[in-house]
């Protein structure tokens with residue numbers, strides 16, 4: 001039972017003096033308790049915070065962003081403003097005027113701009129803790145390895161690299177340098193996806209029997225960011241490596257299992273000059289040890305979709321859209337109908353930066369280390385092989401082809 005507060009005790013004690021005295025006593029009690037509100041301009045006490053404090057700027061983990069393209073400029077650099085443990089301290093670009101413009105806008109010292117040739121000089125900049133590689137896919141391995149060799153931790157965009165061998169080099173180099181390496185799979189930090197996974201793990205969907213996920217968008221060679229995606233030597237493949245990887249990831253994190261067999265079909269318009277080197281539509285299927293299946297797809301020609309569905313024995317979760325930068329939605333459909341799930345907003349890019357920063361600070365292994373990226377690159381290789389073979393192919397536990 002709560003004890004009366006000091007002011008209430010004081011009031012109750014004196015109130016026994018008599019009714020006539022009560023208004024005066026009450027007025028006195030109020031006067032004693034009334035906060036002093038300055039009438040003029042004044043420094044007031046710290047307000048109640050609705051979220052967590054950010055680290056003091058000087059204590060935040062310093063990031064160098066490598067590649068100032070569409071994704072870096074539109075999503076990552078603005079996200080530093082919402083990060084609590086990470087700060088932008090350096091830029092790496094082949095275009096000096098662009099880099100200077102960006103540096104001035106984000107408060108980065110112009111002395112901390114590097115071009116690709118002198119990239120290794122980052123070794124001498126103690127402000128840089130982490131290098132975030134946001135280059136075309138084929139360049140991820142080279143810059144990740146150079147960053148680890150310069151003594152820096154690495155956050156690398158997806159897909160981790162174009163071949164399992166490159167991923168293995170990246171992992172080995174980070175390990176030798178005793179530095180961390182993480183693949184920036186932002187969906188793990190996207191709150192609707194995180195909630196859907198939490199519901200699945202808590203058994204709210206029952207046993208997951210099927211995951212479907214479809215990632216489609218139009219590719220436009222007039223857009224610079226799309227140009228290298230159509231050149232296989234830079235992209236490593238077509239829609240599968242670029243956006244099908246979200247479908248693949250979704251199947252793995254929604255089931256919580258690793259696939260044991262894969263089948264795939266590829267369809268690419270023959271007369272479309274965009275697809276001289278890379279594939280368009282990929283449909284692929286996975287079988288999991290529990291008997292669950294995944295039916296997944298990606299393309300550069302079908303109308304935009306970024307959808308994930310997990311069908312359980314009790315209910316199914318629908319993320320539609322599921323992997324947009326903003327505006328994702330989660331619904332659960334069960335016996336009693338469809339329920340939209342309320343999810344607290346969270347900037348998935350800032351959350352990714354903060355997770356990396358916290359791993360660097362605490363020494364923890366990142367949630368999505370290099371091995372996670374390597375597994376997907378092995379699976380992508382197996383998906384292409386299954387399409388070529390035209391039949392189901394068995395997988396080893398590490399995601400590579402069995403036999």
Ligand code: NAD
Nearest residue numbers: 067068069070071072134135136137157158159224225228
């Ligand atoms: P982009 O073309 O806009 O940016 C690429 C950057 O690399 C540019 O600054 C460009 O100048 C530089 N670059 C250096 N050498 C180059 C070369 N030979 N050809 C082309 N560019 C070169 O591409 P983007 O869309 O920003 O993609 C960059 C990386 O980010 C890719 O790995 C991509 O998969 C990844 N990405 C991730 C997400 C996500 O949601 N996680 C979204 C978009 C892109």
